[in-house]
Amino acid sequence: MSRDGSSTRERILDAAERLVIDNGFAATSVDRVIADASSSKGAFFHHFQSKNDLAKALVERYAAADRAHLDEAVAHVRALDVDPAGRVLAFVELFERGADELMSAQSSCLYVSVLTERDLVNSGTTADIEPAITAWRDQLSRLLSEALPEEGTVDTDALADHLFVTFEGAFILSRATGDKAHMRRQLHVLRQLLTSLLARPHAASARAPKARFNP
Amino acid sequence: MSRDGSSTRERILDAAERLVIDNGFAATSVDRVIADASSSKGAFFHHFQSKNDLAKALVERYAAADRAHLDEAVAHVRALDVDPAGRVLAFVELFERGADELMSAQSSCLYVSVLTERDLVNSGTTADIEPAITAWRDQLSRLLSEALPEEGTVDTDALADHLFVTFEGAFILSRATGDKAHMRRQLHVLRQLLTSLLARPHAASARAPKARFNP
DNA sequence: GTTGTATCAGACTGTCTGGTCTGCTGCACT
DNA sequence: AGTGCAGCAGACCAGACAGTCTGATACAAC
16 A cells, blocks of 8 residues: 555546446446556556456445445434434435535446446346445335334335435436436435325325226 | 348347347447347448447437337326326326336346447437437426426426436346336335325425535 | 349458566565 | 565557458349
């Protein structure tokens, strides 16, 4: 490890993370990574056994930051002096307020880039992603079940997953349209939807018209 | 064009679509595509000027099918004898019911695979995606505004985008967890949320606790 | 039959890629 | 001063890659 603040390994990871998020993993060459990191082939393969090993390190670091972000947000809303429903809404609002800053920092999510490549998933390189998602589900599901005392009406796990789904979907939508404001808008929509659900959870079972659809 | 039902060009597109959705565009070689399509280099470059040209044709075909699917669904719910809110819910329910079949046919969305590669986006290869998304937004936004007479309370465009966001996000979640049932579950969650919103649209403006968050 | 053309087949090529190898440098420890 | 080793530089290599080229085949038009 070098003496200054950013080690060569960290510089490589930083450059690789940006490139992989922007261009995808397969489209990112290690030559380009080391050029952006002002490093060399020797340094790269000293720190990483292979390109796939880089992907694994990338996912590990990203997932760890993701979980830290989650824990911080949960601790924050748990410290608020509001009712359980207010905690859930404050939780979503936290990310809604941070959305523009997030989108200016990164154009998409690393998870999308690596999950797109099946061999990375099959080789276990992306194994750290699922526990991170589960952590989001578990924490938000707990907040939700505290705010939705009526059991059985709503699948709080699936509802909790919907925040992750909104994040990832908004990243895709932003990519497709070039409009980074979609993240904030979609989180706002989610908060509006949750507001009405939490106000009358007993109405959660949707009526079913006799619709039939054959594509 | 050959005489049997599936032309060589279509066989190449079929094979390429599956490979690109599964492995990503950069990770899909034309050698692999022609092998899966039982074709040859000569045939490939006779039908497509370049690999990027294949991507463009792939997106065009996929987006056209996407829009046809949308139009069919809209026509279906517009023919139902239900109130405007019932149409919206029937619309979502249509895709909820088709979710398992969809997920068994394809493991992800082509849009995700091609949007991940920035050079495809920058070169205009993915230009057909945005109009397709806009079509979804416009159609669903109209259904929503008919069901939400109070103007100004809800951004129906953003709310309409949330269906697309749910689709794409659920694809990502399924990839990450290996559980294809997430698509159906997430569409069900969306329908529950819309049910409560449509039942009391006047409560849509979320209260704002004094939360502040510095990541 | 001849010509023309659309549709292919597959060998070939130049470039790019992940990965290896040899060696250099500077610091730690004795 | 000598030794060892982590950290790094960059030349190098074998394979994979997108794209080219020369033809072969089949069929239509005349």
